Amino acid sequence: MATPMTTSGVVFGDDRKLRPIWRAILYVLAVVVAIQALFVAMNAVLGPPPPGPLPFDPLDLSLAEGVNLAAAVLVTGLFAWRERRRIDSYGLPVGRALNSPTFEGFLIGILQSGLIALAMYAFGAMRIHGLALSGPGIATSAAAWLGACLCIGIGEEYLFRGYLLQSLWKAVGFWPASIVIAAVFAGVHYLLKPGENAADLIALVSFSLLCCYAVRRTGNLWFAVGLHVAYDFMQLFVIGTPNGGQIPFGRLFDSSFNGPAWLTGGSLGTEASWLACPLDLLAFAYLWWRFRGQPSLGPRDREPPT
16 A cells, blocks of 8 residues: 555655646646637637538638637646746747747748649649639638638647647656657547548658657747648648548639549548658658757756746
8 A cells, every 4th residue: 555655756746846747637637628618608609600510711710729729828827827937938939939940840831731732733633723712812811821820830739739748748758748749639630520541640640740859859839830830821721622521711722632542631631641741751850950959958847048
């Protein structure tokens, strides 16, 4: 039978603070509760959603992803208050949002989706029939989709690879923590997005590991945010690829996809293409090369320097 001291040692560290593994578990539980509560509140204000799939447009996507972002900010804020740290010290330092890693990630996101589109076009798997928009509608739709993709990129990165990555990293080490988060990230998409298959799950795991590695090499989430935003903006607005079986409303090009699913991703779009993982490997190599002059960083226990 465990003694009280032994039990206390499992739960609390020598500093008398809750051990990181328990903080990570509490964070996940708190996020689940927060997301459910926020959706209930949103439905109370806006009314319940109509039956059937929601329109795949920037507004509905922003509302859904905005809930994720709000939950991440709310729960991380509570932990930051308890730990006497700034809320942006868990991977999203506001003062570094416009530093070069953000734009490098954005460029790589554009290249990844763009290269898949070029491969589809070259092999006849994608046909462009012209523009789906005209005049001011192009700028309006581009701005709306960019806003939605910012909600996706910031919300999902902060939700999965902010406080949760920092806590698990301290508890079990970087790669075990990254693998757990990648499995959770892929699992959530599998449960919530229709039509998921093995190819997309593998691609989601690969993408999540890449984003975690970016945190280790750069010290924060901004590279991953730029990558995530650009990748989704390219595939949803510019290419107009289907996602979860739905065609994005307000896409730039009127495109059709008739090639094999291993190339186009089928109903799941470019993110489920077999080309996604090799491109992630190239991005891994870029991160290693680009930041090779500095040591791999560890989880932050204190405020980052300003």
